[in-house]
């Protein structure tokens with residue numbers, strides 16, 4: 001006979017495992033559904049690993065509802081078909097995006113229920129129409145046993161393995177749940193998860209998804225659950241399938257809303273946007289309120305769904321073919337449409353940025369007719385593989401400018417050459433450049449380019465440049481829109497016509513502040529007084545322009561708006577060269593001698609002054625009487641790192657290799673590719689290889705990033 005007392009107490013593995021499962025389910029619900037974690041992630045991991053360890057030793061203790069079963073399982077060849085115990089219905093769609101969409105539904109419900117005008121409003125539940133895919137989750141004795149897609153409504157596909165990976169979906173229900181329960185709802189992908197997934201796909205050079213619905217559908221239908229697990233999905237419950245015992249001892253719901261609240265209490269996510277609404281008025285209000293929030297939600301919706309709240313009334317109304325008569329989907333204007341790319345144009349923005357824009361066959365999307373959609377930049381265009389003639393998916397969400405989301409590659413009609421960025425600005429013909437590490441192409445025309453005129457004039461007139469007092473954005477807009485100013489020198493050629501224009505502008509501005517009644521009530525004398533005021537302020541502007549003619553070289557140079565030439569650089573250039581002509585004619589090498597000027601700045605100056613039209617503007621400004629004092633060139637102080645050669649190896653903690661190179665070169669140093677006796681310093685980062693070894697062998701000084709920064713600071 002066994003001596004029980006002499007044996008060490010056997011831990012009851014089965015009950016420990018059950019306890020761990022229970023605790024993990026509770027934590028998972030707080031974390032995934034309520035978004036309110038109850039324990040730190042590390043604690044969850046610890047419990048999870050404890051359960052995994054027990055299950056590894058005692059495989060017979062693994063249950064299908066164990067949290068360890070969320071991931072795992074082998075890749076399938078195909079999904080098996082399953083018959084839905086209760087068919088998955090579809091829903092009638094109301095495409096009329098006006099209030100009448102809701103009114104029609106309410107009128108129909110009232111008619112079918114035989115309610116006359118004196119009867120009180122019908123009780124409805126209004127819900128978002130989630131833009132994912134319908135799923136039926138079957139629980140037997142509280143355990144998730146099957147997840148199936150809708151399929152044709154009768155037969156779906158068994159996607160249980162993948163659905164288990166969704167943290168928001170409970171694997172086990174509380175004891176109060178019915179014996180058999182089928183919960184229906186929408187599997188979807190949150191927008192942030194979608195963005196992150198696409199980012200990951202891009203990094204790996206894999207295909208990106210055009211929208212959250214496609215991404216969710218792809219994840220659900222992924223045969224390898226390990227891949228599915230890497231595509232985070234979410235879930236909202238919105239209905240029921242089979243339920244036993246339906247009425248007897250189990251929960252009895254009187255309304256749809258009550259049913260949703262019960263599902264919520266059993267651990268299912270139910271959208272907080274679900275609301276009870278009375279009659280058509282409240283349905284319309286709901287449609288509008290949710291429509292306004294649409295763009296700021298964390299997930300995509302394509303409309304709202306109205307359902308008769310009373311389950312008794314739902315039963316009374318029944319079905320028509322495969323659609324319930326008690327529900328309708330009221331769509332929002334589509335945010336995505338297909339259309340044809342007729343051409344690819346290039347637009348030049350106020351700052352000179354060139355944006356490729358798809359010219360489209362007009363299409364109604366997001367509530368407006370769209371004829372153009374941005375492609376952002378050349379890299380985005382290439383990534384999306386857009387070519388003329390393609391069928392494109394165009395998206396317009398809220399106030400966001402329309403964009404091309406992607407194209408349907410299989411519908412490309414014939415070979416079309418790839419789009420190339422123009423080398424000359426389509427507006428002014430100036431050179432187009434893209435600096436390294438930059439994604440945007442830019443026109444270098446600056447003050448010469450019509451697209452950049454307003455910006456250029458404002459920049460030139462600002463306080464820190466030549467300073468024209470009272471020259472605000474509004475005035476500049478009007479002067480340019482009325483063609484009074486076309487190029488910068490026009491500012492100094494404002495003759496009589498301009499005076500009249502300025503006067504009328506000021507009058508307009510004064511009049512704008514008055515209401516029509518006030519204007520009508522104005523005495524003739526007042527009008528004359530106003531006119532005099534306008535004359536005075538017009539004269540003020542002209543005086544300010546005159547005053548700005550006397551400036552300094554740094555202010556003038558800064559005012560030209562040459563890219564990368566800020567106030568400090570302009571001062572250094574002026575100090576170094578003394579004269580504008582010397583700056584305009586300096587070679588890149590000479591420019592590099594100026595402290596604070598690196599290769600990017602030098603090249604930008606050179607590109608600017610190499611263009612005849614820019615020099616012409618400068619000449620005209622001088623001819624108009626813009627003057628400043630010029631000085632002799634300052635003696636050239638050698639740059640701190642002149643004569644020193646650097647080699648960069650490995651990965652630096654914060655600086656990119658190009659950035660480090662620019663900094664060294666700006667300080668006069670040289671950067672070489674390989675270590676030799678001529679090397680002064682080796683700058684080494686993480687995973688530095690043979691170059692570091694060689695430096696050490698040759699006894700060359702080695703710096704880390706901090707050391708390099710110190711060296712640069714010492715001398716600045």
Ligand code: IVH
Pocket residue numbers: 089090091127128129130131132133134135185186238239305324327329
């Ligand atoms: S109820 C008996 N509610 O819309 C009515 N469907 O049905 C069954 N959908 O693909 C559907 N949000 O996946 C219902 N709040 C919601 C919904 C919703 C999205 C989808 C559902 C189905 C389609 C048409």
